Amino acid sequence: MTETLNAITVEVNGVPRTARVPARLSLVDWLRDELRLTGTHVGCEHGVCGACSILLDGEPIRSCLLYAVQADGHRVTTVEGLAQPDGSLSVLQDSFCEAHGLQCGYCTSGLLIAAQALLDANPHPSDAQIREAIGGNLCRCTGYQQVVEAIRLAAERGAGKITP
Amino acid sequence: MKAPPFEYARATSLAEACELLRRYGDEAKLIAGGQSLVPMMAMRLLRPAWLIDINEIAALKFVAVESEVVRTGACARQAVLERDATIGVRMPLLKQALAWVGHVQTRNRGTAGGSLAHADPSAELPLVAQVLGAGMLLRSAKGARKIAAEEFFTGPMSTAMAPDECLEEVHWPLWQERRTGSEFTELSARHGDFAMVSAAAQIALDSEGRCVRAALGLGGVGITPLAFPGLTARLVGTRLGENDFEQLAREAAAQCDPGSDLHASAAYRRHVAGVLAARALRAAHGRAESVQ
Numbered sequence: 369m370t371e372t373l374n375a376i377t378v379e380v381n382g383v384p385r386t387a388r389v390p391a392r393l394s395l396v397d398w399l400r401d402e403l404r405l406t407g408t409h410v411g412c413e414h415g416v417c418g419a420c421s422i423l424l425d426g427e428p429i430r431s432c433l434l435y436a437v438q439a440d441g442h443r444v445t446t447v448e449g450l451a452q453p454d455g456s457l458s459v460l461q462d463s464f465c466e467a468h469g470l471q472c473g474y475c476t477s478g479l480l481i482a483a484q485a486l487l488d489a490n491p492h493p494s495d496a497q498i499r500e501a502i503g504g505n506l507c508r509c510t511g512y513q514q515v516v517e518a519i520r521l522a523a524e525r526g527a528g529k530i531t532p
Numbered sequence: 533m534k535a536p537p538f539e540y541a542r543a544t545s546l547a548e549a550c551e552l553l554r555r556y557g558d559e560a561k562l563i564a565g566g567q568s569l570v571p572m573m574a575m576r577l578l579r580p581a582w583l584i585d586i587n588e589i590a591a592l593k594f595v596a597v598e599s600e601v602v603r604t605g606a607c608a609r610q611a612v613l614e615r616d617a618t619i620g621v622r623m624p625l626l627k628q629a630l631a632w633v634g635h636v637q638t639r640n641r642g643t644a645g646g647s648l649a650h651a652d653p654s655a656e657l658p659l660v661a662q663v664l665g666a667g668m669l670l671r672s673a674k675g676a677r678k679i680a681a682e683e684f685f686t687g688p689m690s691t692a693m694a695p696d697e698c699l700e701e702v703h704w705p706l707w708q709e710r711r712t713g714s715e716f717t718e719l720s721a722r723h724g725d726f727a728m729v730s731a732a733a734q735i736a737l738d739s740e741g742r743c744v745r746a747a748l749g750l751g752g753v754g755i756t757p758l759a760f761p762g763l764t765a766r767l768v769g770t771r772l773g774e775n776d777f778e779q780l781a782r783e784a785a786a787q788c789d790p791g792s793d794l795h796a797s798a799a800y801r802r803h804v805a806g807v808l809a810a811r812a813l814r815a816a817h818g819r820a821e822s823v824q
């Protein structure tokens with residue numbers, strides 16, 4: 369049996385991308401395997417770890433729980449879209465380096481997306497709000513402490529203004 | 533690709549979704565937020581031939597706070613309900629429960645209607661629906677009907693909906709008593725995980741501090757979320773104190789029928805059910821009392 373292919377157009381990091389995809393292709397697999405945007409990581413593939421977090425129309429969601437065909441007509445921002453236009457790190461990304469907010473980096477793209485969404489909505493979050501915002505992102509390395517510090521640092525540096 | 537192959541149809545109206553359901557019946561599944569359905573398909577626990585996507589039907593996303601009920605469209609996102617200031621004031625139990633539902637990323641996509649239709653007996657929103665006695669408006673190509681939560685939940689992951697029916701609206705009853713307080717609490721391994729046991733309570737008092745209305749529910753300890761109208765009716769007309777909360781919680785826990793699994797034994801779940809029920813009643817009562 370050959371699978372039906374569905375035509376989609378999705379705006380990814382500001383650029384319209386078109387494709388023909390089988391319905392069961394997840395958004396994260398499309399982003400990584402076909403668009404080669406491998407910054408978004410995939411861990412559990414069933415909605416538990418948060419590594420695959422992306423922004424859909426500006427809101428953080430898990431891209432392993434959305435089929436690519438469902439994103440047709442919508443706007444997606446991945447971690448690649450957080451960097452500045454010249455490719456240098458955003459304030460938030462730089463704060464993660466500065467505060468040692470990562471070790472192996474597996475969870476990092478998901479955490480950056482969750483944190484940027486928080487700062488976009490709330491430029492001066494409390495620690496409790498930071499912890500709530502990253503509650504759906506598992507990290508097996510850092511113990512989260514430096515992640516919270518990194519987000520706090522980014523907030524102090526005004527990271528809430530630069531997302532596309 | 534983890535899910536088995538399926539055909540995808542994006543419904544643009546409720547009528548179209550109903551027509552597709554009429555055509556494909558139990559070969560098809562509706563997808564709302566997909567936060568439970570997509571994992572189940574990834575694990576191949578479900579293999580629908582057709583997925584009917586209702587996410588683009590704007591008419592299913594409304595939230596309307598009316599005098600007697602809060603009406604929500606089946607596809608209203610959990611995050612939208614959580615942020616709704618009027619719901620926070622008029623129906624705090626719903627907001628309190630939503631804080632326990634998954635995480636920011638799943639609430640942004642997940643819908644209240646989807647959670648009810650999925651009918652996980654340990655999920656928070658089905659418990660709220662059961663405790664408040666919410667009404668479910670169901671629609672099929674043949675017409676509409678409305679049923680109460682009590683008849684809607686029939687077992688673990690099962691509801692009274694026919695294969696060609698879809699949930700259109702949820703009607704959450706508003707209590708009119710000014711001095712009303714509520715509480716939702718649960719125990720899970722980590723915040724946002726599936727609850728081992730959850731408890732919801734709502735209590736209304738008159739100006740003298742006597743109970744005029746009370747509701748209690750427990751989740752994760754039966755094949756559906758459980759409410760205890762027979763027990764809570766006894767509270768009406770009395771002034772409530774610690775002994776009443778403890779007594780009622782003990783009796784409710786004794787009526788539960790929890791299962792055992794890797795995470796908790798049936799005996800432990802029953803014990804926790806009693807503890808959480810008392811906590812929920814106590815906190816709901818305290819909130820009602822604090823309204824002057």
Ligand code: FES
Binds near residue numbers: 410431
């Ligand atoms: S890969 Fe999506 S939540 Fe784990």
Ligand code: FES
Binds near residue numbers: 470472474476507510
């Ligand atoms: S840095 Fe390794 S999982 Fe978070």
